[in-house]
Amino acid sequence: MKDTGKNISQEELWAGIQKMSEDLGFADCGCARVVPLSGSREEGRYLEAGQMGHFGKMEYLKRNVDKRMDPTLLLEGAKSVIVFLAPFGGESLVTDDGLKISTYAVGEDYHKVIKDKLYRIVSFIEESCGQKKICRVFTDSAPVMERSWAVRAGLGFIGKNNFLISPKAGVKNFLGVIITAAELPYSDKTAENACGQCTRCLDACTRKALYAPFRIDASKCLSYKTIEEPLDDTEEADNGRTETFSQKWIFGCDDCADACPWNRFNKPGWREFSSNREFLRSCNREFWNSISEEQFQDLFKDTPLLRPGLAKIRKNISR
Numbered sequence: 001m002k003d004t005g006k007n008i009s010q011e012e013l014w015a016g017i018q019k020m021s022e023d024l025g026f027a028d029c030g031c032a033r034v035v036p037l038s039g040s041r042e043e044g045r046y047l048e049a050g051q052m053g054h055f056g057k058m059e060y061l062k063r064n065v066d067k068r069m070d071p072t073l074l075l076e077g078a079k080s081v082i083v084f085l086a087p088f089g090g091e092s093l094v095t096d097d098g099l100k101i102s103t104y105a106v107g108e109d110y111h112k113v114i115k116d117k118l119y120r121i122v123s124f125i126e127e128s129c130g131q132k133k134i135c136r137v138f139t140d141s142a143p144v145m146e147r148s149w150a151v152r153a154g155l156g157f158i159g160k161n162n163f164l165i166s167p168k169a170g171v172k173n174f175l176g177v178i179i180t181a182a183e184l185p186y187s188d189k190t191a192e193n194a195c196g197q198c199t200r201c202l203d204a205c206t207r208k209a210l211y212a213p214f215r216i217d218a219s220k221c222l223s224y225k226t227i228e229e230p231l232d233d234t235e236e237a238d239n240g241r242t243e244t245f246s247q248k249w250i251f252g253c254d255d256c257a258d259a260c261p262w263n264r265f266n267k268p269g270w271r272e273f274s275s276n277r278e279f280l281r282s283c284n285r286e287f288w289n290s291i292s293e294e295q296f297q298d299l300f301k302d303t304p305l306l307r308p309g310l311a312k313i314r315k316n317i318s319r
Ligand code: SF4
Pocket: 204, 205, 206, 207, 208, 209, 210, 216, 220, 221, 222, 223, 252, 253, 254, 255, 256, 257
């Protein structure tokens, strides 16, 4: 069917996108037809989480729900959501004195790394269709239900730990999204949840933030508490802490992700996502407590560690 505006069919366009995705190192990609998510089970779960106070103080999650549920409010005429899996693989980082940093934070800021690659695919789509401004790119930076679209694009299922689980590429993948007005061939096949009787992720969450399958109370979750929670609310002595005393999360938490048996399908992480690993291994308590704000900004510019900032990291160490 020649309906992409230029002499290229939907199938040819999609084949080109898949080829570029592979060449750029994405572990998989899929496309879903744009439909409003309002009234869907995904919207129901989202609204319920907000009503139950599970967003903590992340007020931005409560805003723009209409846009979150309807891609046509983010891009006029949106027809397709294309989701890409960017593997970050690897293990959580443990410093020589037991401070732990989430796997995804030991390299460059993933937003920029992924967007740079997605813009190249956007150029290809727009050139192929002979039209400009028919795409928008998102990586965890705007109200988009990335995981819901990934499932609808046939990339995998949502595990009880709330991660997208890809039978092809495991658990540790960032999701990059292109919303486009170009139409593509959709398979409309989605995978059923394949957790079965497994409860490893629930058992691994010692804080019981993951308190039931698919239910996370962010206000108790270490990923929220060590990164997003406002500094003034960070407890100096967190008596509810049940991490082992020899090791302590100071940025994020991978316990419910690491517990998942689907990790055996993880692809090797992109080099950019582990570029600081060796250096960070040596960043012990003494390091964090002695560097100046200026040094911190210089050493960690364009990395995820800038988000909590030095003062918050220090407070996380003293919890
Ligand atoms: S990230 Fe850690 S604290 Fe949060 S739900 Fe998972 S295991 Fe629990």
